[in-house]
Amino acid sequence: MKLLTLISAACLCALGVAALPAQSTSVPAMTSPTTPSGLVTQSGSYGSPYEGWRAFDNNDDTMWISAAFQTPAWIAYTFSGGQQRVVSYAIKYVNGSIRTRAPKNWTLQGSNGGSWTVIDTRTNQINWGGVEERRFTVTYPGFYSQYRLYITDDNDSRAGVVVISIGKLSLVADSSSWTTPAYEPWYWNDGSTVQYNNNCYNYSNNRRTDTFAQPGRASGAMYTSITDSEVSRGAISDGLEPTTAWGVSSSGKTKIALVIWPGADFHWYRQDSDGLWSHKPGGTQATNVDSSGALITNPETADRGPYTEFVGYFFTPSDQVQGQGHANIR
Amino acid sequence: MKSYLFLAFLFAVSIKMPAAPSADSSALQVEVLIFSGRPNPVFTVTDPAEIKEITALLEGMPKQVAPAATTSTEQPKLGYRGLVVANLSSVSPELQSLVVNHTSIQVKRATVPPTQIPSIASSALATPSAPELRVDGSRALENRLLTLARNKGVIDDLVLSHITSTK
Numbered sequence: 001m002k003l004l005t006l007i008s009a010a011c012l013c014a015l016g017v018a019a020l021p022a023q024s025t026s027v028p029a030m031t032s033p034t035t036p037s038g039l040v041t042q043s044g045s046y047g048s049p050y051e052g053w054r055a056f057d058n059n060d061d062t063m064w065i066s067a068a069f070q071t072p073a074w075i076a077y078t079f080s081g082g083q084q085r086v087v088s089y090a091i092k093y094v095n096g097s098i099r100t101r102a103p104k105n106w107t108l109q110g111s112n113g114g115s116w117t118v119i120d121t122r123t124n125q126i127n128w129g130g131v132e133e134r135r136f137t138v139t140y141p142g143f144y145s146q147y148r149l150y151i152t153d154d155n156d157s158r159a160g161v162v163v164i165s166i167g168k169l170s171l172v173a174d175s176s177s178w179t180t181p182a183y184e185p186w187y188w189n190d191g192s193t194v195q196y197n198n199n200c201y202n203y204s205n206n207r208r209t210d211t212f213a214q215p216g217r218a219s220g221a222m223y224t225s226i227t228d229s230e231v232s233r234g235a236i237s238d239g240l241e242p243t244t245a246w247g248v249s250s251s252g253k254t255k256i257a258l259v260i261w262p263g264a265d266f267h268w269y270r271q272d273s274d275g276l277w278s279h280k281p282g283g284t285q286a287t288n289v290d291s292s293g294a295l296i297t298n299p300e301t302a303d304r305g306p307y308t309e310f311v312g313y314f315f316t317p318s319d320q321v322q323g324q325g326h327a328n329i330r
Numbered sequence: 331m332k333s334y335l336f337l338a339f340l341f342a343v344s345i346k347m348p349a350a351p352s353a354d355s356s357a358l359q360v361e362v363l364i365f366s367g368r369p370n371p372v373f374t375v376t377d378p379a380e381i382k383e384i385t386a387l388l389e390g391m392p393k394q395v396a397p398a399a400t401t402s403t404e405q406p407k408l409g410y411r412g413l414v415v416a417n418l419s420s421v422s423p424e425l426q427s428l429v430v431n432h433t434s435i436q437v438k439r440a441t442v443p444p445t446q447i448p449s450i451a452s453s454a455l456a457t458p459s460a461p462e463l464r465v466d467g468s469r470a471l472e473n474r475l476l477t478l479a480r481n482k483g484v485i486d487d488l489v490l491s492h493i494t495s496t497k
């Protein structure tokens with residue numbers, strides 16, 4: 001499979017890798033740098049038939065070939081669905097009799113839009129077969145939305161990168177860390193920075209950004225009007241997954257709900273680990289009661305003041321630690 | 331439906347995140363506490379004569395005798411929750427901030443001018459205020475500030491109509 005792949009627990013078992021709890025995230029085969037999802041970038045390519053996304057197109061007959069004599073040579077993938085915790089990765093070399101183009105020294109790096117963090121380092125990877133896949137365990141896994149294979153030397157005897165060729169780059173993400181948070185309002189209700197700078201979108205995604213996060217802003221697709229479709233579009237662009245009132249996430253994602261005050265504002269609720277719902281109206285305190293003071297058992301029927309339109313439910317990748325959600329919001 | 335579409339159009343062509351106003355040493359900064367997802371509407375009053383009228387209006391209101399114990403914390407509910415005014419002007423410099431909610435006005439006085447912090451609400455609501463309450467039976471101050479907000483375009487008729495319905 002020539003694809004940046006998130007391999008399921010079942011696949012991992014088949015490959016003899018330590019079993020991980022079940023998860024359902026998958027990355028489809030790329031048909032361009034941006035479709036069907038995410039973004040593939042690279043330091044350069046040997047020509048249009050060898051662009052970076054070819055290493056992710058699920059086709060063993062194609063490959064990424066870097067620009068010649070360009071050090072470092074790197075290839076990167078940005079997840080559209082927010083952060084992922086990559087725990088292992090595999091590089092497949094498929095350039096046949098030309099062995100010098102296999103990577104020799106590299107780091108795997110992660111980023112959330114700022115600087116890059118080295119999460120794995122490999123040196124002196126030599127003696128590649130003409131078609132060979134090597135798998136590596138990430139030394140310092142973390143939650144990142146962008147991953148980059150940063151290659152500083154190939155197997156050519158000349159110094160630096162002459163040309164790199166990679167047929168397939170696979171990432172294995174452990175999404176077993178998705179956990180629904182408990183209702184612990186004291187984290188958010190500090191009467192200071194956290195409370196005043198984090199809104200309903202921050203709270204529902206359980207992610208503190210101190211930016212009064214807006215749907216779609218982090219992914220460059222912010223809503224342009226306060227309508228069901230526009231705010232939903234922004235949230236989906238941030239990686240949230242639409243679901244139903246009865247939907248259950250097989251990977252343990254948290255269910256949140258969107259409501260609209262048409263033409264004026266939006267609001268989000270989240271379902272906590274006890275099954276009840278809570279929310280944080282703007283810069284006010286987080287609470288688990290509605291505008292009538294009743295516990296929120298169903299956001300569709302709760303007293304929502306002017307937020308009269310119930311839009312729907314979404315899944316978000318969260319963490320049990322307050323403020324440490326993993327959705328790509330800003 | 332047509333009015334909603336028109337409002338949506340206006341929103342689409344004008345939508346901006348209203349950043350907190352920059353520090354203006356000659357202004358009242360007013361935040362309408364109303365939104366959840368979007369930042370609250372914020373505006374400034376810079377005309378000294380108008381600032382004097384507003385502060386005079388406040389000082390003319392009766393103090394609540396022996397006010398009950400109260401908290402300045404903004405209540406977590408959806409929709410209109412009042413207004414917060416930060417006084418950064420040289421008019422009545424001891425007057426630091428107001429929290430206006432219908433007929434109740436909480437007044438915080440300071441001996442030094444306040445410094446600007448990112449949210450007006452955070453400056454007025456973050457710490458317990460002095461136990462000075464004023465009673466605005468006719469809601470004259472609230473109405474004046476809301477009229478200013480509407481005239482300055484930071485709230486539209488849709489939002490104003492919601493606020494009016496909560497009174």
